[in-house]
Amino acid sequence: MNIFMDFQRRVAGLLAGIVKAGNLPQTLDLTRFVVEPPRDPSHGDLSTNAAMVYAKEAKAAGSNARTLAIEIAAGLAEQPDVDQAEVAGPGFINIRLKPVVYTEVLRAVLNGDGRFGASVQTDSSPVNVEYVSANPTGPMHVGHARGAVFGDALASLLAFAGRKVTREYYINDAGAQVDVLARSAHLRYLQALGDDIKAIPEGLYPGDYLVPVGEALAREFGASLRGKPQEEWLPVVRARAIDAMMAMIREDLKALNVVHDLFSSERALTGVDGGADQVRAAIDDLRARGIVYLGRLEPPKGAPIEDWEDREQTLFRSTDFGDDVDRPLIKSDGGYTYFATDIAYHKSKIDRGFLALVDVWGADHGGYVKRMQAAVAAVSNGKATLDVRLCQLVRLMRAGEPVKMSKRSGDFVTLREVVDEVGVDAVRFMMLLRKNDAPLDFDLAKVIEQSQDNPVFYVQYAHARGSSVLRQGRTTFPDLDLSPKALANANLALLDDESEGAILRLIAQFPRIVDQAATAREPHRVAFYAHDLATSFHAHWNRGKDLPHLRFVNEINRDLTNARMALASSVTLVLAAALAILGVKAPQEMR
RNA sequence: GCACCCGUAGCUCAGCUGGAUAGAGCGCUGCCCUCCGAAGGCAGAGGCCAGGGGUUCGAAUCCCUUCGGGUGCGCCA
The missing domain is CATH 1.10.730.10 (Isoleucyl-tRNA Synthetase; Domain 1)
Known part of the structure; x- marks a missing residue:
């Protein structure tokens, strides 16, 4: 029971009647006005700007805003649950309701089994919400937490509002990062076998969280992976390491009370472990439609790129869909760019029947929005829409002082540490009490204050x-x-x-x-x-x-x-x- | 250089997709607390909505522009 929507309909009905009487033009967009709570409660319970919105039309039909307002107010005043409807200010219609309306509201709440306010949206079509999608290369840190909480709450909100929601996590388990993970885990494996590995080399993941992964590898394989060439051990170690990282991330998500319906693998899309190469299929499809072509790019402006190499490459014509430049799909080593696999991934969502896609990303990926929306438009022939919600970064504070975070040294503050310290409710509520595109200072000392x-x-x-x-x-x-x-x-x-x-x-x-x-x-x-x-x-x-x-x-x-x-x-x-x-x-x- | 986000009270932020006199918390000032839960309560001061143009009956909100911050800018994700 939404009294605002209810009165929106009633006013629309009155307007239709006035149209019929010839005091407003036949073609009237009845969705332009609003019924809202007045800022000043002394103005009553509801207020509408309908008369002002249609002032021009009223004039054209030989009437005016004032007359229109009086007509609408008169119609409203006749309704049984309206105590009073009067024209005020520049043409607002203020409505005072009879107390029985609130009696009915309370009854709706009390009889509603917690569903009061639910299913308010007229659109109940499926919507896909993708959030978190952190690389499976380590535990989640506080930076991930905001997107996780935001996405989770957004999905719950849309579901409560009546949409059919699928919550999705995209596992970035292809590409160079997971190979680095595998090499890091392999080092921990050698360590578990008793080798002296000395310091973790620059560029590998130094965190202690890989120690148990190395130990598990040693238990499973003994010394059989030692001394083999990298081509042989890497796929094996990579698979184990990714599984271990995802298990850890799922635990982190659980601690944060964040849930997903589906975990989708990037690797699976590429077909490298067998199965269909959906990335290639997506690219071929776009090429057949002339949206993918061979061409050259200008070097980007701004910060110069040292190893820029001018070459002919496979490009996606994203400029046809509002992007600034066309985007490469194949790397110089022949592998797919992240963008290429992402096109295939979003295509798979569309193929599964979603026309409304929502992605939750960190603000540092803002520059990626246009090309992804271009891709979704291209792949779906303009039928699907992608809404990207960017979350600004979180600055972790303690009593007004920033807490240092350095991922490289391996001593960054993990999500788990923060949840353990202040509790999941505090983390979630504080992160949701800020608009997602505004930066957030999160003060550990303050959120535990009672x-x-x-x-x-x-x-x-x-x-x-x-x-x-x-x-x-x-x-x-x-x-x-x-x-x-x-x-x-x-x-x-x-x-x-x-x-x-x-x-x-x-x-x-x-x-x-x-x-x-x-x-x-x-x-x-x-x-x-x-x-x-x-x-x-x-x-x-x-x-x-x-x-x-x-x-x-x-x-x-x-x-x-x-x-x-x-x-x-x-x-x-x-x-x-x-x-x-x-x-x-x-x-x-x-x- | 270009793109996107942001600029509202001393501080941290809302502002209901264009409405009436600009909102909250913290901080500040003053009063109150024998009373269903005082880990308080009530009230007050505090604003050129970054600046300038435009659209309109009406702009913090939409468009243009300047200034000031943030994030990005083949082959990382």
């Missing part, structure tokens, strides 16, 4: 407090049924205090927030909403300190207590739904 300064604590506390209020009510009136379904039958008209009204209005907005956050693909809006709802709940609770008659439990008024239990229950249900989207626990009590 005070109102800490938004994670503040929101969770609101849920715990709501639960506590229900426990309190149960103690005072042991015979009351405080299950949501039973509370839906409470006399909700008794909730007539102004700060109760503020909470009711916020609850009514939840479906709208979900809808807009899903459309904008911005889960942070849900985080801010949860914080707002928590604020208004805490504020109302605090009013009970000075005004005892506003307290949730009223020992001499059973019906009033019951109604207020319904309010408390609704707040916890909506908070729980919002927190579930964010992947943050909604605790019954704080400890």
Whole structure:
């Protein structure tokens, strides 16, 4: 139940009637106006700009904005659940609803089995969300965490909003990086056999996390890989190392409460281990359509490239699809570029029936967006769209001081360390409380603080407090049924205090927030909403300190207590739904 | 040089896809706390929305431009 969408339809209906009466032109785009909560609550419950939006059309039909506003307001005022509709300011129509509307909202929450606000989107088509996709060459560090949390929350948000979501992880297990991994693991293997490997050479992965991989190789193969040429041991070691890294990454994801439906392998697309070469197939297909050709590129401007070699190469005509230059698909050593395999990968998503693709990347890949969108357009004949959400980097702080991170030395801060220190809920909520394209300072000292300064604590506390209020009510009136379904039958008209009204209005907005956050693909809006709802709940609770008659439990008024239990229950249900989207626990009590 | 992102209170950031008087937290100032949970509560000050043009009934929001930051710029991913 989305009262904003509901009234959007009603106003559209009134406009259609006015069109019929000849006071507006026949061809009227009825989607241009909005129904929204007015910023100033004294203006009522809903507000629409419809009359102003169609001012020009009204004039053309011999009317004007003012007259149109009056007509719409008159139509609205006749509706049974509208208390009052009046024209205000430059032509806004402010609508005051009858209290029964909020009674119905609460009933929808209480009877909704946690689905209040769900499935608000008219579009329920499948959408593919790809996120994390970290190289399987080591444990996840905090830089990965943001994209992981963002992607996971976005996927949950879209699913809650009614889209059919597939969550995907692309394993970059082809290319030079995993060969470096294999050589690094091989060194640890020799070490496990007792060889003196001295320092890890420059360019290899020095982290200790490869030691157990070396030991496992020694257990499995004994000394049989020692002394063999690299061509023989590398594929074997690589496969074991990638498996070990992916197992580690899955553990990291689990610790972060991040889930995926599907892990797709880049290597499998190339067919190097047998199977079809889907990369080649994709390139051939594009070549047949004239989108792939042999040509030369200009050397890039800016930082000079030392070993630039002018050569004729296989290029993708991405400039036909909005990119700045055409992009190479085959490296000088004959292997596929990352872009080539990525084209095949995105094609595979499209072939699996997805026309809506979302990729979550780090901001350092921003320069890659245009060519990938060009590729998706080319491969799908313009049918599929790729939306790339870039996450800015995270600066890890401790009490205001940056924490040094150096991946090369192997002592970078891992995701696991941060989760262990501050908890998964804090990590997730803090990362979602920022727009994804804004940089984020993550202060370890601050997020474990248990005070109102800490938004994670503040929101969770609101849920715990709501639960506590229900426990309190149960103690005072042991015979009351405080299950949501039973509370839906409470006399909700008794909730007539102004700060109760503020909470009711916020609850009514939840479906709208979900809808807009899903459309904008911005889960942070849900985080801010949860914080707002928590604020208004805490504020109302605090009013009970000075005004005892506003307290949730009223020992001499059973019906009033019951109604207020319904309010408390609704707040916890909506908070729980919002927190579930964010992947943050909604605790019954704080400890 | 080019592309993308960003610039809103002292600080960290929202701003509902163009609406009414610009929002929150921290910090600051003042008052309050015997009271369902004080790991507090209430209130106040604080703004040329980086600058300049444009579009329109109406712009922090859309377009152009200048300045200032960030990220990238064959054969890494």
